[in-house]
Amino acid sequence: MWAKRKDCKEIIEAAWQAGNSLITLEGIASSLSRCASDLMAWNKDVIGNIPKKIQEKRKALNTLIAQDHDGSRGAKIDELRKDINELLDSEETLWHQHSKIHWYREGDRNTKFFHARASDRRKKNTILGPWNDEGC
Incomplete structure (x- = not known):
């Protein structure tokens, strides 16, 4: 659902652009953390x-x-x-x-039930061959 909203993309871009250093692992982790916290706050305000x-x-x-x-x-x-x-x-x-x-x-707690229904329907809808008016 987030992907459909423009403001989500803007929050992600802003969080990554505010990152100090995206070259080091610490910088990437910091940007990910900032992005996650910004998205959680946005979700609470907008989606919630x-x-x-x-x-x-x-x-x-x-x-x-x-x-x-x-x-x-x-x-x-x-x-x-x-x-x-x-x-x-x-x-x-x-x-x-x-x-x-x-x-x-x-x-799905009713798997056996639905499988039985589908099997019965398949048997009922199966055409065994052509029939004439006399049933042969």
């Missing part, structure tokens, strides 16, 4: 508050819609809707990644 930001933007959108009797605030309303859609996409990606982590950790 997605549900709160969605709620705030929806509230602002509803207020604008209620106040827009003459249609003069259409551009601002469209901009808020676009922001909300981007936040919802980010939230969906976040939940998708969480589900992958859970699946990898927990595994």
Whole structure:
């Protein structure tokens, strides 16, 4: 999810450009550490508050819609809707990644069940040969 965001790339570039010496191992380790801490702080501020930001933007959108009797605030309303859609996409990606982590950790507990279902379906859908109207 981070890779989709421009500000993530900017944080990484800033952390590496602020590095003292990228020639020595200590310099590289220092830059990696700085980059990691900057990304963690950014994640907490930006990614960690997605549900709160969605709620705030929806509230602002509803207020604008209620106040827009003459249609003069259409551009601002469209901009808020676009922001909300981007936040919802980010939230969906976040939940998708969480589900992958859970699946990898927990595994599939119903493997035997699903294998049996697939095998039964394959047997049912198998064509043994051409048949005529008399069943031969």
